[in-house]
Amino acid sequence: MVKDEQTLITSIYEPKTLSETMNDQQSYYETMYILRPDIAEDQVNNHIDKYNKLLGEFGGTILDSQMRGKRRLAYQIKKHREGIYVQLSHQGDGQHIFKIEKAMRISEDVIRYMTVKQEGPLPTPRPSTKSSPQANGKENPETKVESKEKQPVLSTDASTSGKDDTETNENGES
Numbered sequence: 001m002v003k004d005e006q007t008l009i010t011s012i013y014e015p016k017t018l019s020e021t022m023n024d025q026q027s028y029y030e031t032m033y034i035l036r037p038d039i040a041e042d043q044v045n046n047h048i049d050k051y052n053k054l055l056g057e058f059g060g061t062i063l064d065s066q067m068r069g070k071r072r073l074a075y076q077i078k079k080h081r082e083g084i085y086v087q088l089s090h091q092g093d094g095q096h097i098f099k100i101e102k103a104m105r106i107s108e109d110v111i112r113y114m115t116v117k118q119e120g121p122l123p124t125p126r127p128s129t130k131s132s133p134q135a136n137g138k139e140n141p142e143t144k145v146e147s148k149e150k151q152p153v154l155s156t157d158a159s160t161s162g163k164d165d166t167e168t169n170e171n172g173e174s
Contacts, residue, residue: 028063028091028122033104033113034083037070044084047109051088051100058099060092064123077111089123 033051035044044067052062068085077083090096097115104110 027117027119028089029060029094029097029115030118031088031090031097031100031113031115033086033088034073034077034111035086036078036109036111037080037082037084039084039109043109044086047107048086051086051103054103055088055090055092055096055100058092058096060090060096060100062088062090064089080111083111089118091122 035047039047048065048067052065055062064087066087068087070082070084072082073080094117101113101115104113
């Protein structure tokens with residue numbers, strides 16, 4: 001009995017190794033893919049739905065799916081300077097990743113994709129913005145007033161003083 005108590009005490013109070021700590025947390029995957037910028041918004045939604053459905057068919061569980069919007073690329077990809085970014089968080093055994101990436105590779109509308117294994121707490125899905133008034137283009141006038149009040153205003157003295165400093169530096173160095 002003394003031996004059993006001792007192993008119990010050491011297992012409780014001994015620090016865990018890094019691999020044991022990582023095994024305690026759940027792993028999931030994040031796939032970021034970039035769609036062509038000239039696609040209409042309804043087609044973008046069709047692509048998002050298509051890959052979400054494919055992921056479910058291949059044995060994955062969708063945790064979160066977000067359209068990040070159109071952004072400028074760091075370099076040109078397939079003659080495009082911009083792309084529509086979509087982030088897809090999913091969970092599964094890992095076998096579904098090859099299949100969904102193959103579907104993305106075949107599609108001409110996906111110009112880049114990457115899947116990364118994440119470890120840690122599972123992401124919480126964000127609420128859909130389709131029903132919010134801002135998504136429809138209608139903003140509350142009270143929020144507009146508040147946003148204008150909170151923005152810092154530069155005085156004309158502060159904006160011109162920077163020019164005067166650079167001019168005096170250039171003149172002093174000459």
